[in-house]
Amino acid sequence: MVKLIIDTDPGIDDAMAIFYAAAAPDIELLGLTTIFGNVTTKIATRNALRLLEAVDLELPVAEGAAAPLSLPPFAPSAQVHGAEGFGDIPAATPKGQPVAEEAADFLIRMAREHKGELVLCPIGPLTNIALAIQRDPDFARNVKSIVIMGGSLREGGNITPHAEANIYHDPHAADVVFAAGARLVMVGLDVTHRILCTPDDFASIAGQSPELGGMLQEMSAFYLAFYETVGKLDGCSLHDPAAVIACTHPDLFEVETLPMRVSCSGETSGATLEAEVGTRKPTAVCIHVDAPAVKSLFLKRLALLP
Numbered sequence: 001m002v003k004l005i006i007d008t009d010p011g012i013d014d015a016m017a018i019f020y021a022a023a024a025p026d027i028e029l030l031g032l033t034t035i036f037g038n039v040t041t042k043i044a045t046r047n048a049l050r051l052l053e054a055v056d057l058e059l060p061v062a063e064g065a066a067a068p069l070s071l072p073p074f075a076p077s078a079q080v081h082g083a084e085g086f087g088d089i090p091a092a093t094p095k096g097q098p099v100a101e102e103a104a105d106f107l108i109r110m111a112r113e114h115k116g117e118l119v120l121c122p123i124g125p126l127t128n129i130a131l132a133i134q135r136d137p138d139f140a141r142n143v144k145s146i147v148i149m150g151g152s153l154r155e156g157g158n159i160t161p162h163a164e165a166n167i168y169h170d171p172h173a174a175d176v177v178f179a180a181g182a183r184l185v186m187v188g189l190d191v192t193h194r195i196l197c198t199p200d201d202f203a204s205i206a207g208q209s210p211e212l213g214g215m216l217q218e219m220s221a222f223y224l225a226f227y228e229t230v231g232k233l234d235g236c237s238l239h240d241p242a243a244v245i246a247c248t249h250p251d252l253f254e255v256e257t258l259p260m261r262v263s264c265s266g267e268t269s270g271a272t273l274e275a276e277v278g279t280r281k282p283t284a285v286c287i288h289v290d291a292p293a294v295k296s297l298f299l300k301r302l303a304l305l306p
Helices: 012-023 041-054 103-113 127-135 171-179 199-208 212-229 239-248 291-302
Strands: 002-008 027-034 061-063 118-122 145-149 184-187 253-258 260-262 272-274 283-289
Touching: 002 012, 002 103, 002 239, 012 027, 012 041, 012 212, 012 239, 012 291, 027 041, 027 103, 027 239, 041 061, 061 103, 103 118, 103 127, 118 127, 118 239, 127 171, 145 239, 171 260, 184 239, 199 212, 199 291, 212 291, 239 291
Parallel strands: 002 027, 002 118, 027 061, 118 145, 145 184, 184 283
Antiparallel strands: 253 283, 260 272
């Protein structure tokens, strides 16, 4: 059983990842922390609370940083996820409230309480994780691993020719994380671009899980339409769910172990690059994936939801 915290900016594929984690019998979800990216941090917090209520889980949600470590704030990705984060589904006020603790402090405390057991899965920009590292010199040692959805070794970018969006939106934070010495796994575009979910897949999810699968199918229409505008007609990539699945099924991914750094300026800002050997503890960079097996597991677990 993996003790998991997801750091999230929900976001349509974040919703898919959180619903997967809620359904997975091998995951003990301990809470969510929120970050800007697909939406503002305030909206991310509201959406995280909504998703937990949808799956009937009472778990802590800790609100995170509102802006990158060094860069000015970015506009949210409304063209990808909709103004409220869930495509055309309108905003709704959750019953619950976030905890008083801010995300970085919550992560530090949980890493201490579950020392050597906590897996952290950030599926947005890495600002909260960088702040936790900067505030607590033991944080990188206390977590069991940090499984990052972000970056790209050879695939190129998805927001610029060089950069994947999560890393691009706070490259300085990402570089802090890659330099910290924690056990890191990078689940980037090299593998997530290989795992596609089609309209028929979402229809199948909705057929087996009418309530929550139906919610995902409704969200997916907006997401798939965006992918079509950029010329991807064969479905949407399972970016965030792939990272959560890598937390419990590392055998479905092939990695190269490399020290990594992040470009923080110029036209390559946000690019994840191989660092000089010996300068940093290596990261397990996912380069190949058993895409049919990951997708099958995703669909199978979501069918367990109401």
